Amino acid sequence: MEKKKLLFIDRDGTLIVEPPVDFQVDSLEKLEFYPGVFQNLSKVANMLDFQLVMVTNQDGLGTDSFPEDTFWPTQNKMLKSLENEGILFSDILIDRSFPEENASTRKPKTGLLTHYLQGDYDLANSFVIGDRLTDVELAKNLGCKAIYFKEGEAGINELKAAGLEQICSLCTSNWADVAKYLFATERSATVQRNTAETKITVSLNLDGEGVCDIKTGLHFFDHMLEQIGRHSGCDLRVQVEGDLHVDEHHTIEDTAIVLGEAIKKALGDKRGIERYGFCLPMDDCLAQVALDFGGRSWLVWEADFKREMIGDMPTEMFYHFFKSFADAAACNLNIKAEGKNEHHKIEGIFKALARAIRAAIRKDPYNDQLPSTKEML
Structure with missing residues (x-):
């Protein structure tokens, strides 16, 4: 049986717009999808042979600074909106730690993804899609390729400065570019x-x-x-x-x-x-x-x-x-x-x-x- 390819997709800053001040999408008023995500990701999800996995850091989720009851209504609304366009995630992995805790489950570490490292998956032809260098580092740690969801020369310079340009296959914040690239990869x-x-x-x-x-x-x-x-x-x-x-x-x-x-x-x-x-x-x-x-x-x-x-x-x-x-x-x-x-x-x-x-x-x-x-x- 052919090994399954995966798309590990970040949430904030990739699927939905990340607020510029507190970085938390903790209300329906803050929920804003990236342009083109429905049209393009639905084509990828329904026509290409990838399994979708959401991997997201939600700093302090469940604590007083980020209560559960402010997170889940927005999360569920986001998932339902995506599902209505045929975009289904087979797994949703949420790390709740703060950066200073240095948790083994926090991106770019792979603690949340042990199942995929030990399973029968085609990681070499899988991708991590995210807007932070930690997403590109995660791809490196998994043995995947990365799509850095950041536009233009600034993103390329960040990759070069971090020595990650060889891991990254594409640098763009345009979902049409992402879909075009994945379709081209599929037909090569x-x-x-x-x-x-x-x-x-x-x-x-x-x-x-x-x-x-x-x-x-x-x-x-x-x-x-x-x-x-x-x-x-x-x-x-x-x-x-x-x-x-x-x-x-x-x-x-x-x-x-x-x-x-x-x-x-x-x-x-x-x-x-x-x-x-x-x-x-x-x-x-x-x-x-x-x-x-x-x-x-x-x-x-x-x-x-x-x-x-x-x-x-x-x-x-x-x-x-x-x-x-x-x-x-x-x-x-x-x-x-x-x-x-x-x-x-x-x-x-x-x-x-x-x-x-x-x-x-x-x-x-x-x-x-x-x-x-x-x-x-």
Whole structure:
């Protein structure tokens, strides 16, 4: 069974606005939610695979300075408002100590979270979200990543001064930024394949900006793979050490396999994606690529090449690349190309594939349905 990922979320200053004077939200009049928390956290809670845990320091709760009867009406109203938007916390952990008591349960210490340290959880891919450096320190102590809920250069400088910038994945007080980042993290994948013939690493972010870093040892192949990243809008990093002293075959085939596996992994359960996607002209050529991420592999290939090589890439390997990609990605590919210029034909195919991927991976954050009447892909 896959380990559960967690979002440990601070309360005051993160979910609700912290009063600037006494720092206690001890009345309904003081209750004010951060802008965007309902819309964005509800999408995260309902569409991503995170379990939500609230972790909050409430200094002296239950003492004369902070009576229980001033805390719970506000706390319960806050929880009910969040619940009405589908935001449910599986656990609510409250430390009542004062800072000077140095309690083992007070953030950034992990006394309240022993269950999660000892349980079967994916802490390395979990996050602490909070507005204090102690929240970032808590992430470090748990082995998590952190989202520092503070805006701009001031927050970044605080992290650097405390030596915590490596722990923090994002510095923002905008819940839309938080949701966007978590969705992007969810649709990313890194796949490695090491054999006696090739050593390959492919990193892919489906919700990127088309940023590419590609080195296969074959310049024309690099150029074609860059078309996939740039025109699909995916961030794509491909690093290959292949046995090019033998020939190009293993480098091209194995790269296709790893790229396909990375796309399949990044797509996850495929809920909310468009699934299908495209044809485009390129000067004298018309390239058509129809794509279906339906879970079954198939390749129809109607493209002939008269040249043996284009750049440093054998044309016989084009079919082999797309066949290996389709098998690894578990997708249908129907590829056709016509025209006179061989370079334009194959570049048109790669660009059309990229645009097909772009269309097919598009995800509606408000749609949690599988694009299939079978209810499985």
